[in-house]
Amino acid sequence: MTTRFNPAAWARLFTPTRRQFLQTASAAAATALVMPAGARKANAFAxxxxxxxxxxxxxxxxxxHNCGSRHMLVAHKKGDVIVRLSTDNGTYQGDAYGTDTEEKPQLRACLRGRSYRSRLYSPERLLYPMKRVGKRGEGKFKRVxxxxxxTEIAERMVYLRDKYGPQALLDQSYAGASYGVLHKSDQIEGLLGRFLGMFGCRTSSWSVPSYQGTTFSSxxxxxxxxxxNEDDAYAHSKLIIMWGWNPAYTFHGGNTFYYMRMxxxxxxxxxxxxxxxxxxxAAYDAWWIPIRPNTDAAMMAGMAYHIWxxxxxxxxxIDRFVQGMDPGTTPNWAYQRGHESFKEYILGTNDGVPKTPEWAAEICGVKADDIRKLAEMYATTKPAALKASWAPGRNAYGExxxxxxxxxQAMTGNIGILGGCAEGVGKAWHSEAVAYPYDQYANVWYASIKSDRWAHIVLNYPNVTRQEAGLWPRSDQFDGVVPNIRGIFWQGSDWFNQLTNINKEIAAIRKLDEQGEGESLLVCSDSTITPTGIWADYLLPIATHFERHDVALPWYKGHYxxxxxKVIEPLGESKTDFQVYTELAWRLGFGPxxxxxxxxxxxxxxxxxDEAYLVDWWHKVQEHQHVEWSWEEFKKRGVYKFILSQPHVAFxxxxxxxxxxxxxSGKIEILSSQLAQIDDWSRTQYGYEIPAIPKWIEPWESLNHPLTATYPFHLISPHPRWRTHSIFNNIPWLRETFSQETTMNAADAKRMGIKHGDIVELWNDRGRVVTPVYVTERCMPGVLVLHEGAWMDLDKDGVDRAGNPDFLTKDDPSPAGAFAYNTVLCNIRKTDLHHRPGWDQLATARSHVFRRDQ
Structure with missing residues (x-):
């Protein structure tokens, strides 16, 4: 058998480790001390x-990758090896070097994109199909x-479908690093979803972990x-409120920071x-208002009261464009069904509780005077952008x-105007539709559940209600039928590492094993070995975007x-997802x-x-979006930036x-017509009542909860700058720059005898994790911060040594589908347990060098 040249293996063979380098350097220095006089200097270059x-x-x-943007990379290669990566310098659309204008800014890649070569040639790169030979989760595989x-996957698929029905296989595809015109991995119009739908066996997931509460609201x-809006609209704002938004880490357009600076x-x-x-x-010299996690709706209600x-x-x-804001804009039918207007709720007309700034201050921990000040700033500054980011929506009742x-946004008239903002989800300029014929079997499913309820279903089947599962209603015999999940396909996702309550997922996977040999199937398609893949039966090596032909679409924002x-040929025996599912489809009888x-x-x-599909797509772009470039010209230039006649402003x-x-109603619905007319909530995917107007609902865990007697800290897990969820966690460059650590308030640390750099354990009744601690004044008391996405690394007792916060999160269903990643109470203490910064033990975080111990 012939094994093709592997540049990654070659690089590891001839690139010394840090220890080897230091040992060699020390030996050379010692040799120099005893070198005889007159010895000739070596001219050879190693x-x-x-x-x-x-x-x-x-x-x-x-x-x-699925980071909230899509930037240019320029690959510099020698033969079939990418030597380095650079980014946009202004020249690729025919402009002069350095061209970077408000109309046509450069699409410069961030740290993550610039490190992609390390991911391409990573030691964890998956190069050949692998089959599990050890116990589940043990990480033992053989090459096949x-x-x-x-053949084995296809045979098992047919067996499970025929024995357990069309709901037996769970689709856990997600956007991951496979987002393009042709090679696309998501649950609605992705390659896996269409494949399983045509096969006739698919349980889908209707909730998106990042922003389901936000999607529901929008x-x-x-x-x-x-x-x-497109991000150039921010340049025209006179006030920008970053509510839970950190654009230095998470930007949702190609040039967010460019226009924010402007x-x-x-x-x-x-x-x-x-x-x-x-x-x-810090970058924008912002007024910082610390707020207790999961209390944002209460603070906003206090602002609304003060504005009125x-x-x-x-x-x-309000009178022209809004439904349900006040009695004058609330339809009679809504009153007849027992609903009230938003203003009546805020003023406490019916419940006797005015939502004053003082009322809000008791809940959210923000001074009433600060709530009043912010309300006045927002209501009297025009135009003003209240950017309601996704993070506070990743909570119980986050919608x-x-x-x-x-x-x-509506009551101040800041919607549909330049410099204002209506953003929830924030999807802006609309890119052309995909090339692939997704109209047939685009999103066929036989059950659709809330994404992080699959483990609960497996553990409790068949004693699971449709409300617990979050079952989407159907109009056939499968309505209300809870799936008997026997197989999982992971494509473009590391969901086993990223969904809530990981220990519950582990228990569910182990229960699948208990069903007997051959009664389950777990398939992971990825370019690297991931924490999810460790639990799979089969690992399928997928070509990266450098190794296949496609067109990059902007991610929610960006008009380009x-x-x-295909920059290089696929490493090892890697194939694209499209190749894999096409081949499986041929074997299962529906390839054409x-x-x-x-x-x-x-x-x-x-x-x-692939070229034929992309050419067809480009013809649609030329027709619908009036692009004059030919396909060959586009390929030659590499990027096409649309020049809009005016900034794109939603509505x-x-x-x-x-x-x-x-x-x-044709209006902005502060009172939702759809919600207000639901009579039987049990027959909806929500399962439980959701108020027709926005309201403050007490979450199941918060700093206001009696549970703080046992778990006194509220943990939040924002997105890091150095990873995209779990992607790039295995890149030494990035881990050397940023640590996976728990951020803690200095006063809390002093009270508990914890010092900066100590190893700490975070725990609750769902799990335990270990990290170093970063002590600072930049975090409010009572709150801990641990960034999401670290690759789990369990010790013999089930303690996660890598510091993945999702061992502590809860998978209870929030009715509208919001994931409660940030609704977590826990405790913290110093520990002698071992922390491991990553699978690559040579990489050590050095950020502590630039920080002073507290």
């Missing part, structure tokens, strides 16, 4: 000189052929998730509402925070396309229907077929031209 730019081929491509892996309020230079004021003082607050109390609301805007934010050619343009040899020769047409909103 390694081939680093290639110069003139020796390299330059190829424009992009990053591909593609034929054996796909759809109920505006009728669409396309409620975002706003600052033009005199815009910034406010941050967040439990921690972030880098964004002073008559700062925009009554003309109420987003709906409350929409109410504030980036050509993504699944991939109509492909011949039977697509598994070995995909290039011409500008509704406000300026009177077009209706996409809601039942």
């Amino acid at each position: 390694y081939e000189p680093y290639p110069r730019d003139d020796d390299l081929e330059t190829v424009v491509t992009s990053c591909a 052929s593609w034929d054996q892996a796909l 759809r109920m309020t505006f009728g669409t998730i396309e409620d975002g 706003a600052k230079q033009r005199g815009c004021k910034f406010v941050l509402i967040d439990p921690q003082y972030t880098d964004s607050a 109390d002073n008559g700062w609301h925009d009554q003309g805007f 109420q925070y987003n709906r409350m934010a929409a109410a504030l 396309y980036i050509h993504r050619p 229907a699944y991939n109509p343009k492909a011949a039977r040899d697509y598994f070995d020769n995909p290039d011409a077929t 500008r047409a509704q406000i300026e031209q009177g077009l209706p909103f996409q809601t039942p």
Whole structure:
């Protein structure tokens, strides 16, 4: 058997470790001390000189990870090896070097994108199909052929479908690092979902971990998730409220920081509402308002009260464009069904509890005077952007925070105007549809559950209610039928590492094993060995975006396309997801229907077929979006940046031209027509009642809860700058720069005898994790911060030594689907347990060098 050249293995063989380098250097120094006089100096060079730019081929491509943006990468390669990566310098659309304008800014990659070469040639790179030979989760696999892996998978799929029904296989695909025109992995229009739907056996998931509460709010309020401005609109704001938003770490457009800086230079004021003082607050000199986690809706209600109390609301805007804001805009049918307007709730007309700033202050821990001050700033500064980020919506009843934010945006008239903001989800400029024929079996499923309830279903089947499962209603015999899950496909996702309550997931996986040999199937398709893959039966090596042909789409914002050619041939025996599912479809009898343009040899020769799909897509772009470049010109240039006639502002047409909103009433629905008319909540995917207007609902864990007697700290797990969820966790460069550590308030640490750099244990009744501690004044008392996405690393007692916060999170269903990642109480103490910074033991975090012990 012939094994193809592996540049990663070659690099590891000839690249010394840090220890080897130091040992060699010490030996050389010692030798120099005893070298005889007159000895000739060696002229040999141990390694081939680093290639110069003139020796390299330059190829424009992009990053591909699910970070909230999509930037240009420029691959510099020698032969079939990428030597280094750079990024946009202004020249690739025919402009001069350094061109970077408000109209056409550069699409410069961040730290994560620039480190992608380390991921491509990572020691964890998966190069061959692997089959599990050890116990589940033990990490023991053997190499097998593609034929054996796909034959066994196909046979098991047929067996499980025929024995356990069309709900037996769970689709856990997600956006991961596979987001493009052709190679796409998500639950709605992705490759795996279409494959399992056509196979006739698929349980899907309807809730998105990042922003399901926000999605619910946007759809109920505006009728669409396309409620975002393009980021150039921020440059025209006079006030930007970053509510739970840290754009220095998480930006949702190609050039967020560019336009935020421009706003600052033009005199815009910034406010941050967040439990921690972030880098964004420092960068923009923002007024920091610390807030207790999961209490944001209460603070917003207090702001609404103060705005009404002073008559700062925009009554003309409310009367024209809003339903349910006050009695005058609330339809009679809603009153007849026992509902009230938002203003009546805020004033306490019916419940006798006015939602004053003082009322809110008791809940959220923000001074009433600060609530009043912020309310006045927002209501009297025009235009003002209240950017309600996703993070506070990742809480129990998180949708109420987003709906409350929409109410504030509407009552101040800051929707549909340049410099204002209606953002919940924030999807903005609309890119062209995908090339693949997704109209057939695009999203066929036989059960759709709330994503993080799969483990609960497996552990408790068949004694599971539709409310517990979060079952989406159907109009056939499968309505209300809880799936008997026997198999899981992971594609473009590391969900086993990323969903809530990991210990519950581990118990569920082990229960699947108890069903008997051959009665379950776990398949992980990825380019690297991940924590999820460790628990799989089969590991399928997937080509990275450098090793397949595609076009990069902007991610929710950004008006551009980036050509993504096959820069190098796939390493090892890697194949694309499209190749894998096409081949499986042929073996299962529906190959031509699944991939109509492909011949039977697509598994070995995909290039011409992929090109044909992309050419068809480009023709749609030319027709619908009036692009004059030919496909060949686009491939040559590498990037096409649209120049808009004016900044894209969500709902500008509704406000300026009177077009209706996409809601039942045609207005902004602060009182939701859909929610207000539901009679039987048990027959909805929500399962439990959701108020028709935004309200403050007490979460199941918070600093106001009696449970603080046992677990006195509220843990939040924001997105890190140095990972995209769990992607890039195995990159030594990034781990050397940023530590996985628990951030703790200095006063709390002093009281508990904890010093900066100590190893601490965080625990509750769901799990235990170990990390170093970072002591600072930049986090409010009573709150701990531990960034999500660390690759789990369990010791013999089940303690996670890597510091993954999802061992502490709870998987209880929040009705609208919000994931309660940030609704966590826990305790903390110094520990003698061992912390491991990552699977690569050579990488050590050095950020502590630049910090002073507290």
